[in-house]
Amino acid sequence: MWRNRALPLFDRVSVPVAVCDVHGAVLPANPAMPAECGTIPGRLRGRAVLELFRPREATQVERIAAALRLRHRSRYQVSVCRRAPGGMERHGELTADPVSDTFEETPALPVMLCVLDERAPREAASPVRGAPAGARILALLAGGATMARAARETGRTAAGVTYHLRRLSARWGAANRTELVARAYALGVLSAGAWPPVPAGDE
Structure with a gap:
């Protein structure tokens, strides 16, 4: 039921948004997400979101994975970066909110990317x-x-x-x-x- 309500809104959202399975594989994504990744929507499906956007701290991902195994439902944030065309590094945060129609059901992970800044490689390193x-x-x-x-x-x-x-x-x-x-x-x-x-x- 949540999908029927949420997915029609995706195309109207200007920030990059995707729905991932509990393992982080991209399912549907709005047009802004593949545009941020320099690709087209069909080529994102099945790809691991944390390969598209590199986590800056592995411990953040480990804590989230542990919480999901315990079926904790909370908002999770991961600091990420990716190399954009031209060599610039884009830094941002991925926010994931586990959702499902029932508590027993395996949740999906709608994720939203907030781009914070862009830096030349030398400064970033x-x-x-x-x-x-x-x-x-x-x-x-x-x-x-x-x-x-x-x-x-x-x-x-x-x-x-x-x-x-x-x-x-x-x-x-x-x-x-x-x-x-x-x-x-x-x-x-x-x-x-x-x-x-x-x-x-x-x-």
């Missing part, structure tokens, strides 16, 4: 002590910049800035933005003797 983009964002926030200004000055969307902050918070175990900036100084990501704040090595 360079180490962060975090990541260069993350260090620049932290320097701006440490100097009092708003999220909107940090996004504007780093050439990213607000969602892209949030993505970098969330990744660094998880990596460093920071509970909030203040602690995140403090840890950036403690770890030497931001220069301790400069004002306005700058990434270490940029003084």
